[in-house]
Each structure stands twice: as structure tokens, then as C-alpha cells.
Amino acid sequence: MGHDHDPGHAGGHVAVGTAGDGSAPLAERLRARGLRLTAQRRRVLAAVEALEHATPETIGARLREEAGAEGSAPDASTVYRNLELLERLGLVWHTHLGKGAPVYHASEHPHVHVVCASCGEISSVAPDLLDSAAERLAADLGFTVDVGHVALSGTCRACRERASETP
Template identity: 45%
Template structure:
């Protein structure tokens, strides 16, 4: 599969934005190439994910969030304030081992978003 200029623009946008929805990627790409449309962005993101260059996670409601493949971590999403924290995937090693041993399931922890309530909201502190 060859890396076309449009594919490179989309990949560069994902890397530059770190966490981005397809719409954010589209706005970023359109700053330099206004003719690229959202359909092209979605198709390209899908292809780049199949090639293992990007990955997506569902962080809350709405569109998935894309990041570069080597940008791996678990997302902690607060229900109350919508804050998103990044924590190392290794924090889920125990669960990953249990899932593998008891269910034969291999967890991809870099693709995980956990929902709950952040420390600030639990303590009644505002950001």
C-alpha cells in the first residue's frame, strides 16, 4: 500500500493533534488542503488503522478519538466533568492476565477507555 499525499496529511494530523476526532483531523488537513472532505478522512483513518499506523478509542459519547499507534495508554473518563486522564496500559496487567487465564481473551489495553468519577469531582473540587 503506497502512502499517498492525502494519507500522509491525515497521518501527520493525527500525530500532531495526539487525540482527535475525524472532524478535528479534517479541519487540520483542510488548513493546507481545503479540497479534502470528511468522507476521505474517515476512509483514510480506517485504512491507516488497518495498516496499524493509528488506533481509535471511544472516549465518551460521539465520534471515536484517533491517535498514533505508538501513543498507547488507557483513558480514564470522568462522567461529571468530562476530564480525560491518561494512565499506563500496564495498570491493567492484572486484569489482562485474569482475562487470558480464565477466558482465553487477550486484552488490548491501549484501546480502552474507563468511565467513572475523577478525584476532583469525588472531592467536590472544581478544575
């Protein structure tokens, strides 16, 4: 459904894998809360990273596909519980891109999503791009903006250019 384009974003996805190959920080965060790094948690996080911006249903479908006919895939409630836990740990984030279920993505850095209403392209930009608007909302309304959970909708350059070429 689109790609991340983020010149102001350092791009760090969270490392996932078996012990010793990048999952140690995740395992440590879980252990600090009295939890284990289960295969299900590792698989859910890996699916979020691979899919970039996906609904819980899409993540579950990916896990069922990976498990195959004889494999064991988590049910929908297990996917949701693991997503909630991984979000509390700061390993995944959910964003409302408009209509429908929120999408989840893995990132080590906060960012703002912009979504093209024409083609669905999702891009990420540094949150400081909205600093002046956030400061104005705080001053005028006493409102604090959580830019990570919403997306700005508009029209991307490619769609605007296509529209201007059409007679």
C-alpha cells in the same frame, strides 16, 4: 478536551513531515505495501497528532480550516480511508471513549485511556496497570482484552477535590 498524562508512557508521537525530515519511516511503510506517501495522508496524520484525541469529523474540520477558502481539503470518505490505512500501519489508533464516534490518536506505544466523566479529561496510563484484571478475565472466561480500543470512565482527582469542597 484534555491532556495526556502518562508517567508510564514513553510518549513517542510519530514523526510527520516532508521527505528527509521525519516522514521517511511512514514513506517506507507505505512503499512496502505498494502505496505512496501522498499529501493527504501526511496531512491526516499531522492533524491526528496535533489534535491528540479527535473524531474523524474533527480531523476533517481541521483539514478544511487549514486548507482555507482556496485550498483543497479531503472529503469525509478520504479522511476515513486514510485513518483506516494509518491504523493498519500502526501509526494511529482509535479508541472508544464512551458515547459518540471513536477518537483517533498517534502513538508508538500502546496505552490505556482513562476519561473523567465530569470534565472530559483524557489521561493515558501504561497497559500493564490492568495486567491482573486481564489475567483474571483470560483465566475465568478465556477472554483476551484489547485495552487500546476502550477507555475506563471515572472521576479525576481535580473533579473529586472540587466536589468535596462544595457544601
